[in-house]
Amino acid sequence: MREAGTPGAARRVNDPAGLVRLLSAGDRIYLPGAGAEVPALVDALCAASAPPLHITGAFVPGINPVPVERLPEGSIWSSPFAQPAPSGSQAGGRLRHLPMSYGAFASHLRGATFDVGFVHVSPPDANGLCSLGIAVEFTPIALQRCRRIFAVVNPRMPRIPGAETFALARADAVLELDTPLREYDVGTPSPQASRIAELIAGFVIDGSTLQVGLGKTPDALMRIVADRRGLRLHSGMLSDATRLLADGGSLDPRALHASCVHVGTAAYYDWLADRADFAVRACDYTHGPATLAGLPRLVAVNSALSVDLFGQANLEMLDGRMISGVGGAADFAQAASLAHDGVSIIALPATSGRNAVSRITARLDGVCSLPRHAIDVVITEHGVADLRGLAVTERAERLVAIAAPEHRGALQDAWKDIAARF
Missing domain, CATH: 3.40.1080.20 (Acetyl-CoA hydrolase/transferase C-terminal domain)
Incomplete structure (x- = not known):
């Protein structure tokens, strides 16, 4: 596991597929959800060439669809949320719904271990610190339990002074990607x-x-x-x-x-x-x-x-x-x-x-x-x-x-x- 602040020799990649190529079959990975989801990365994880993985993350129904039917054969998705997935997804073991509150899931992650954790952040400031911006959720907890960290640096992620930060020097791989953030528009109240x-x-x-x-x-x-x-x-x-x-x-x-x-x-x-x-x-x-x-x-x-x-x-x-x-x-x-x-x-x-x-x-x-x-x-x-x-x-x-x-x-x-x- 990576200790906080330990510098990594960051490898620069050009696209989400480049990050996926650094993964191995059976790797346990943490994937952030809510506004920190990177849809292009999820698509790359579902590509025909992607390895089967054990993925953990809090993808929120109605905001972050879980592509259970597109995951490579042998992949497993664990989350505190169930999803409107094809019938039998849980019984077949592909979708593991962990019946936990957010507080309980945070405690669960403190005892977990991951091969790779992903983080979606703003560009770094003069001190090399990136903001987690609109979506912190479980990421700082999970990153403490990861052997390697892959960072997606997105200029559209806002820098919020009160948001938690990530030192880019901790990353083992970095992808710079200008991509829209996940949005949610409630519409007009009925x-x-x-x-x-x-x-x-x-x-x-x-x-x-x-x-x-x-x-x-x-x-x-x-x-x-x-x-x-x-x-x-x-x-x-x-x-x-x-x-x-x-x-x-x-x-x-x-x-x-x-x-x-x-x-x-x-x-x-x-x-x-x-x-x-x-x-x-x-x-x-x-x-x-x-x-x-x-x-x-x-x-x-x-x-x-x-x-x-x-x-x-x-x-x-x-x-x-x-x-x-x-x-x-x-x-x-x-x-x-x-x-x-x-x-x-x-x-x-x-x-x-x-x-x-x-x-x-x-x-x-x-x-x-x-x-x-x-x-x-x-x-x-x-x-x-x-x-x-x-x-x-x-x-x-x-x-x-x-x-x-x-x-x-x-x-x-x-x-x-x-x-x-x-």
């Missing part, structure tokens, strides 16, 4: 998302620390709370709506607003460059228990695929298929629910699909991603179920009340059968 966001906003007061995920509801929420003051941001991911809060004076000017990644549009990345009020840190800090325990008035807002009448949430399975992972939701939800001034919120539409299937269910139709003791409040467009301090039956009554009206009768009947056994 009326449903805006209604849910309005209800969430009632829990966000001046001086709150806000954690949100990605999507139309978090984006709408950030717009609605733009009239608050002294807000702090501490999240796994931040996106374009962050700019609205900053430019509108909603953010606490004394705070350093932290995340492990930023995922948004190219215009947002340009805006982030050289800003000193944002920290982009590794997940062992952003999702670490000690860090989260020190956040004042933490409002953790996460989404789910379904919530049952016990108040448990499924964030990972849909129609019997694993399509995602718990991500950082488990770390933030637990921290917010334990904080005396915090609140853990799950927000979701009341129904899904063309048949308007209820997402408030009698029992979970997937795994329990978040236990009931880590969820304080559940919100749909039909209302707020504040579950704090309630008994089991009282919680069920409140959850039925925020289901879609056409599903409430069936849920009440199902709960009567469940509760009769208590």
